[in-house]
Amino acid sequence: GAGVSQTPSNKVTEKGKYVELRCDPISGHTALYWYRQSLGQGPEFLIYFQGTGAADDSGLPNDRFFAVRPEGSVSTLKIQRTERGDSAVYLCASSSLTSGDSTDTQYFGPGTRLTVL
Amino acid sequence: AQTVTQSQPEMSVQEAETVTLSCTYDTSENNYYLFWYKQPPSRQMILVIRQEAYKQQNATENRFSVNFQKAAKSFSLKISDSQLGDTAMYFCAFLLSGTYKYIFGTGTRLKVLA
Numbered sequence: 646g647a648g649v650s651q652t653p654s655n656k657v658t659e660k661g662k663y664v665e666l667r668c669d670p671i672s673g674h675t676a677l678y679w680y681r682q683s684l685g686q687g688p689e690f691l692i693y694f695q696g697t698g699a700a701d702d703s704g705l706p707n708d709r710f711f712a713v714r715p716e717g718s719v720s721t722l723k724i725q726r727t728e729r730g731d732s733a734v735y736l737c738a739s740s741s742l743t744s745g746d747s748t749d750t751q752y753f754g755p756g757t758r759l760t761v762l
Numbered sequence: 763a764q765t766v767t768q769s770q771p772e773m774s775v776q777e778a779e780t781v782t783l784s785c786t787y788d789t790s791e792n793n794y795y796l797f798w799y800k801q802p803p804s805r806q807m808i809l810v811i812r813q814e815a816y817k818q819q820n821a822t823e824n825r826f827s828v829n830f831q832k833a834a835k836s837f838s839l840k841i842s843d844s845q846l847g848d849t850a851m852y853f854c855a856f857l858l859s860g861t862y863k864y865i866f867g868t869g870t871r872l873k874v875l876a
Binding site: 676678680685687688689690695701703734738748750756 | 766795804805806807808809812853855857861862863864865866867868869
């Protein structure tokens with residue numbers, strides 16, 4: 646595709662429910678990032694994938710959060726037993742890693758706004 | 763741990779004027795990268811400019827330039843000839859060399875006035 650896409654654009658769920666957020670990176674991009682952006686804050690790093698593997702998941706807040714990228718392209722962020730504090734915009738970004746490190750330009754998706762009631 | 767601070771929550775500037783957004787950071791490391799990202803109301807973030815810490819020369823991209831003061835741990839963004847399309851949230855970000863964990867500041871909301 647032309648850019649990074651994320652679905653759904655908005656998700657409203659009830660406390661305790663399970664949600665999945667999807668990210669389609671730019672075709673061919675090896676690196677994929679997930680961020681969480683709470684109201685009035687900057688993006689907060691959650692997890693980084695290089696190919697299919699999570700190279701750094703140190704930003705995941707607890708074990709209710711999990712992300713996969715089984716074929717090295719599409720990624721899904723999974724949140725179990727959602728809490729009201731999980732409400733935020735979840736951003737995905739991808740980059741090409743042509744320079745061999747993580748400083749290549751990140752291309753961000755529009756985000757998924759998650760609201761937990 | 764590294765931190766990024768943007769002390770100006772909101773700023774405004776007249777069209778065609780120049781504005782400077784401030785960013786300070788804290789790290790004990792020597793090799794890192796600094797970035798400015800723009801997030802327009804449509805929400806999709808885009809990279810504005812980047813600076814390698816080992817480079818003394820300040821980065822420039824068209825109307826956007828930075829003032830990188832490594833000793834002071836300061837990384838300000840100057841926007842010249844401001845345009846209405848520059849209205850957005852601007853985030854300063856830090857990346858330690860060899861890592862993947864970008865650290866963003868809380869952002870500055872810039873409004874360009876006609």
